[in-house]
Structures are given as C-alpha cells and as structure tokens.
Amino acid sequence: MLERIRSDFWYELLNSPVTIISAVIIVLMIIGCTFAPVFAPHTPFDPATISIMDNNMPPAWQDGADPRFLLGTDLQGRDVLSAMLYGGRISLLVGIGAVALSVVIGMTVGLLAGYFGGMTDAVLMRVAEIQFAFPPILIALLFNGILKASLPADVFAQAAVPIMILAIGLAGWVQFARIVRASAMVQRGQDYVTACHAIGLPTATIILRHITPNILGPVLVLAMLQIAVAIVTEATLSFLGLGTPLTEPSLGALIQIGSQYLFSGIWWVVIFPGIMLLVMVVAFNLVADWVRDYLNPRLR
Amino acid sequence: MYFLLARLLQATVVMLCVALVGFLVFQFVGDPVLSLVGQETSVEDREALRESLGLNDPILVQYARYVVNALQGDFGISYSFNRDVSEMIADRLPATIELVMLSGVLSLILAIPAGIYTGIRRKGGVAQTIMALSVIGVSIPSFLLGILLILVFSVWLNWLPSFGRGDVVTVLGVRSSLFTWDGLSHALMPAAVLCLFQLGVILRLIRAEMLEVLRTDYIRFAWARGLPGQRIYFRHALKNTLVPVVTAIGLQLSSLFAFSIITERVFQWPGMGSLLLHAIGQSDIPLLAAYLIFVGLVFTISNLVVDAVYVLIDPRIRHGAH
Numbered sequence: 001m002l003e004r005i006r007s008d009f010w011y012e013l014l015n016s017p018v019t020i021i022s023a024v025i026i027v028l029m030i031i032g033c034t035f036a037p038v039f040a041p042h043t044p045f046d047p048a049t050i051s052i053m054d055n056n057m058p059p060a061w062q063d064g065a066d067p068r069f070l071l072g073t074d075l076q077g078r079d080v081l082s083a084m085l086y087g088g089r090i091s092l093l094v095g096i097g098a099v100a101l102s103v104v105i106g107m108t109v110g111l112l113a114g115y116f117g118g119m120t121d122a123v124l125m126r127v128a129e130i131q132f133a134f135p136p137i138l139i140a141l142l143f144n145g146i147l148k149a150s151l152p153a154d155v156f157a158q159a160a161v162p163i164m165i166l167a168i169g170l171a172g173w174v175q176f177a178r179i180v181r182a183s184a185m186v187q188r189g190q191d192y193v194t195a196c197h198a199i200g201l202p203t204a205t206i207i208l209r210h211i212t213p214n215i216l217g218p219v220l221v222l223a224m225l226q227i228a229v230a231i232v233t234e235a236t237l238s239f240l241g242l243g244t245p246l247t248e249p250s251l252g253a254l255i256q257i258g259s260q261y262l263f264s265g266i267w268w269v270v271i272f273p274g275i276m277l278l279v280m281v282v283a284f285n286l287v288a289d290w291v292r293d294y295l296n297p298r299l300r
Numbered sequence: 301m302y303f304l305l306a307r308l309l310q311a312t313v314v315m316l317c318v319a320l321v322g323f324l325v326f327q328f329v330g331d332p333v334l335s336l337v338g339q340e341t342s343v344e345d346r347e348a349l350r351e352s353l354g355l356n357d358p359i360l361v362q363y364a365r366y367v368v369n370a371l372q373g374d375f376g377i378s379y380s381f382n383r384d385v386s387e388m389i390a391d392r393l394p395a396t397i398e399l400v401m402l403s404g405v406l407s408l409i410l411a412i413p414a415g416i417y418t419g420i421r422r423k424g425g426v427a428q429t430i431m432a433l434s435v436i437g438v439s440i441p442s443f444l445l446g447i448l449l450i451l452v453f454s455v456w457l458n459w460l461p462s463f464g465r466g467d468v469v470t471v472l473g474v475r476s477s478l479f480t481w482d483g484l485s486h487a488l489m490p491a492a493v494l495c496l497f498q499l500g501v502i503l504r505l506i507r508a509e510m511l512e513v514l515r516t517d518y519i520r521f522a523w524a525r526g527l528p529g530q531r532i533y534f535r536h537a538l539k540n541t542l543v544p545v546v547t548a549i550g551l552q553l554s555s556l557f558a559f560s561i562i563t564e565r566v567f568q569w570p571g572m573g574s575l576l577l578h579a580i581g582q583s584d585i586p587l588l589a590a591y592l593i594f595v596g597l598v599f600t601i602s603n604l605v606v607d608a609v610y611v612l613i614d615p616r617i618r619h620g621a622h
Contacts, residue, residue, distance in 0.1 A: 129314075130314055130317050130318065133314060133318070133554070133596060133599045133600070133603075134554070134558075134595060134596070134599065135554060135555040135558035135559070137558055137559070137562075138558040138561070138595060141561070141576075141580070142580075142588065142592060144580075145579075145580035145583075145588060146325055146588070148580065148583065149580075149583035149585060149588075228439065232439075232441045235441050235443075235444075236441055236442075236443055236562055239441075239443045239562075239565075240443075240561075240562065240565055240577060241581075242580065252441075252443075255443070255444060255447065259447045259566075262447065262450060262451055262455055263455055265455070267451060270447060270451070271451075274444045274447070274448070277441065277444065278436075278439065278440055278441075278444065281439045281440075281441070282435060282436065282439045285435060285438070285439050286435065289435075
C-alpha cells in the first residue's frame with residue numbers, strides 16, 4: 001500500500017526525534033560507506049600505504065596516539081576508522097542485496113500462492129513451511145558450508161560477497177512469501193480485481209500492475225527489519241570465518257580479527273567496529289518500528 | 301485427538317523432507333569415495349568401493365536406505381574424525397542441551413513478568429526503560445555481546461573465565477557442569493548471551509499481546525464489574541495471550557540451538573555448535589547432514605509439543621473447531 005504519503009506523515013515523523021536521528025544515521029552511513037574511498041583517511045587494504053611501524057596505535061585521545069589515526073590502528077598498522085568504512089560498505093551491500101533477493105523470491109512465491117490458491121498454494125506453502133522450520137541463520141550457514149565444500153577454495157574466496165548475498169537471501173524469503181500470500185488472498189476477492197477480469201485484462205497484468213502496489217506496505221516494513229537481520233547474519237557468518245575473506249573484511253570479520261587480541265588490551269580494534277555495527281542495526285530497527293506503527297492505524 | 305494425529309502425520313512428512321535434503325547433501329556434495337580414499341587408489345578399487353557402498357543403486361533405494369539407517373541412529377562415518385557420527389553427536393549433545401536449557405529457563409523467568417509489567421504500565425518510566433533495553437537486546441549480534449562480556453568480565457574485571465566448560469560431575473545420574481561453582485561460572489556468560497535475544501523477542505511479544513487483550517470488550521466489562529486489577533490481569537488477560545506466546549517459545553527452541561553455534565564459538569564451549577563449525581571447516585559432509593536432521597528433529601518435536609499444549613490451553617481446538 002504505497003498510497004500517496006498521508007498528510008500526517010511529516011507531523012508523525014517530527015514527533016519522533018528518535019526516528020529522525022536513526023534515519024539520519026542510516027543515510028550518513030550509506031553515504032560514508034558507499035564513498036569510503038573518498039571519506040576514509042587511509043586506504044587500509046593497500047599494502048603500499050600501510051606501515052607496520054604504525055601498528056597498535058590507541059585512539060587519538062589517549063596517550064601515545066598519533067593524530068593521523070582518529071580511532072587507532074590494528075596489529076598491521078591499518079587505520080581502524082578507514083577499515084570500518086570499507087567494512088561497513090560490504091555489510092550494507094550484503095544486507096541490502098540479500099533482502100532484495102528475499103523480496104523478489106518471496107513476492108513471486110507469495111503472489112503465485114495467494115492469487116492462484118489450490119495446488120500451487122499447497123505445494124509452495126509446504127516448501128515454505130519446511131524451510132521455516134530452520135532458523136535463517138542456520139540455513140545461511142549450512143548453505144555457505146555446502147558451497148564451500150563443493151566449490152574450489154579460490155573460486156569461493158573470489159565470489160564471497162555474491163555467495164553471502166545468495167545464502168542470506170535464500171534464507172530469508174519465507175517471511176515475505178507469507179505476508180504477501182496473505183495480502184494477495186485478501187486482494188483477490190476485492191471488487192477491483194473482479195473489474196479487471198471483467199474488462200479482460202491478462203492475469204499477469206492484474207497481478208503485477210493492480211495487486212502488487214496494494215501489498216507493498218507490509219513488505220516495506222518487513223524489508224527494513226530484515227535488512228537489520230541480514231546485516232547481523234552477515235556479520236555473524238564473517239565472525240565465524242565463513243563469510244568475507246580477510247583481505248576484504250566486513251564489520252563482522254573486523255570484529256573477529258580484533259577479538260583475537262582482546263587479552264592484550266587492544267580494545268579499540270574490536271569496540272569501534274562493534275559500535276558501528278550495533279548503531280547500524282539499531283537504527284534500521286527503529287526506523288522499521290516507526291514505519292510499522294505509522295502504517296498500522298490500530299495502534300494510534 | 302484428530303487434530304494431534306493430523307499434526308503427527310504432518311510432522312512425519314516434514315522429517316522425511318528434511319531427511320531428503322540431508323540425504324541429497326550427503327550424496328551429492330563432494331564425492332564420498334574420494335573422501336574415503338586417497339588420490340592414488342586405482343579406478344577399479346574405487347569402483348569396487350562405490351559398488352560396496354551401494355552408490356550405484358537407484359536413487360530411491362539409496363534414500364530409503366539412508367532413512368532406515370538414520371532411524372537406527374546410523375548417520376555414517378565422519379570424514380575428518382573417522383568416527384561414528386551419531387557417537388560424536390551423543391558426546392557433544394549434553395553440553396549444548398545444558399546451555400540451551402539454562403538460557404531458556406533464564407529468559408522465561410525474566411521475560412514473562414517483564415512482558416506483563418510493560419504491558420500494564422505502558423507509559424511508566426521503568427516500562428519505557430525496559431522496552432528501550434529490549435530494542436538493544438534484539439539488535440545486538442550475539443557474538444558481539446559475547447566479546448563485550450569477555451572484555452568486561454574476563455579481561456578488565458577478571459571475574460569469570462572466558463572459555464570452555466567447567467568441572468563436570470554426576471548428580472543423581474545426570475552428568476552436568478551446572479552442579480559445581482566452577483561449572484556455573486563457565487556457563488554464566490554463554491547462557492546470558494544466548495538468553496538475551498530470546499528474552500527480547502518473548503518480552504516484546506507478551507507486551508504486544510497484553511496490549512491487544514487489555515483493550516478488548518470483555519476486559520472493559522470486567523473492570524465495569526469492579527473486579528480487582530490483579531484478577532483481571534492474571535486470570536482474564538494473561539490466559540488469552542498464551543497461544544501466540546507458546547508458539548513463539550516453541551519456535552525459539554530451535555533457534556536457541558542455532559544461536560548456540562555462535563555462542564559456543566565465542567566461548568569455545570565444547571557442544572554441537574563447535575562440532576558443526578568444525579564439520580563445515582573440514583567439509584565433513586556426513587556430520588553436516590546429521591546435524592541438519594538433528595535440528596529438524598528438535599524443531600519437529602518442539603512443534604508437536606506446542607500443538608499438544610494448544611489443545612490444553614485453548615478449548616476451541618479441543619472441541620474440534622480446527
């Protein structure tokens with residue numbers, strides 16, 4: 001229901017400073033990470049520009065710090081802030097890419113099942129139900145593990161980012177299929193659909209042009225929530241050593257690298273990427289919560 | 301009764317499908333013959349081995365054999381440990397169950413009262429604080445929380461051990477690490493990490509359900525009758541929030557097993573999760589397939605239990621309106 005933005009949109013939004021702050025944070029992060037090469041003070045993964053002499057520098061406000069490295073450096077002398085921007089880029093790319101894939105699969109399945117009903121519905125929804133039996137993170141993990149077992153190591157490392165998008169996207173489509181199916185079943189019985197049939201529109205046109213726009217509201221809310229979930233899933237897989245390769249670490253991989261040096265007191269290598277990941281996820285969740293409440297009239 | 305029988309049948313079909321996926325992975329990812337013998341084995345020997353493993357039989361026959369073996373607890377031999385897969389799982393299972401139970405109980409003890417409270421005192425300061433914390437609880441990745449706990453309690457304060465399972469003793473025939481102080485101190489942080497996510501989810505659900513129920517007409521009528529608040533909240537409202545809550549708890553159980561993989565890695569807890577990660581690292585397919593079936597089984601059984609509980613708590617199901 002991407003109905004025209006209601007007149008109370010800005011009023012409701014301005015009454016929720018938390019949502020505004022979250023939205024601003026998301027926009028800033030997307031811009032900052034997308035243009036990481038522009039904003040990052042250093043190029044952390046280019047061996048030519050890093051020096052081992054700069055290793056283990058604490059953040060700039062502590063003793064013994066170097067003002068060139070605002071958030072300190074890691075064991076190999078890489079700038080933590082720059083690594084975070086580059087890492088955040090991968091996290092956002094995988095998160096948004098995976099959800100886009102889930103939406104496409106889920107909407108296709110949901111529309112087919114909900115509109116046609118009968119056998120199509122029964123078969124598709126049984127498949128969905130069985131997959132729903134497994135927590136998405138486990139599916140992504142197993143899928144990743146199976147691909148890792150069947151592909152040569154160098155191919156797997158090269159295609160790490162697309163493989164992550166595929167694994168997490170395939171793990172997350174069921175929820176989209178469920179809500180789309182439920183909405184499609186409702187829409188199917190509406191008068192406007194009967195009218196479309198009466199004037200002889202082809203089924204594909206009815207589904208794509210007339211029904212789809214009416215079910216986009218809940219899909220949008222779920223997609224925002226799922227981006228947060230997908231980012232966490234990606235970070236978790238990378239933390240477990242199954243995700244992005246160490247030459248191209250995402251936020252999760254950065255935390256994994258940092259966690260190995262916890263006991264040597266080098267806390268900034270793990271804390272700062274951790275905070276960035278957490279802020280990113282919380283921001284997406286808060287905005288999604290607000291959109292859901294906004295679209296749900298019963299809560300007002 | 302009919303309801304439960306139908307559910308049982310459905311559960312069997314689900315398990316057969318899960319077994320099919322497990323079997324397909326088992327059979328077609330990598331070459332089992334190559335995994336068992338080295339590169340230098342002759343082609344004839346390989347063919348003989350293939351024949352003796354039954355890999356040349358029709359696919360349905362192989363699937364049937366896999367299911368029959370699985371029913372007898374035989375999931376093949378692990379490639380990387382060269383041991384019976386079911387034996388290895390039996391070795392690791394108690395540690396994971398211990399962790400899952402501890403955190404499951406913890407999260408219920410905390411989530412149910414907190415959920416009811418925030419549902420009733422929706423605008424209060426304490427309730428708002430709890431809700432704000434729960435947003436962070438469901439947002440923070442569990443591995444990150446684990447690392448932060450280690451940093452604070454093991455590195456900075458040096459209060460709790462950061463890895464492994466503590467002393468294991470047998471009390472009343474149950475071997476567990478939860479009976480010793482050392483064991484408890486090892487289990488505390490992993491259980492807290494595992495609990496927090498469930499806690500947030502269940503708490504928010506109970507709150508939302510309470511809010512829905514509290515504005516229904518029969519509650520308004522109960523107030524009009526002058527019933528005491530306590531009676532309305534606990535006898536009238538809480539009962540009607542239970543169905544979705546029980547569903548969620550049932551679903552959470554299998555995700556507890558999934559999330560224990562992460563927790564076990566962070567705290568190097570020697571359970572099933574560590575085993576699975578090892579299996580993935582080594583491409584140990586029989587182990588992988590067995591783990592898949594095991595989690596499917598946990599899910600199916602917990603779902604059946606949930607359905608049975610429905611029958612107990614919801615008279616509409618009991619009286620045949622399914």
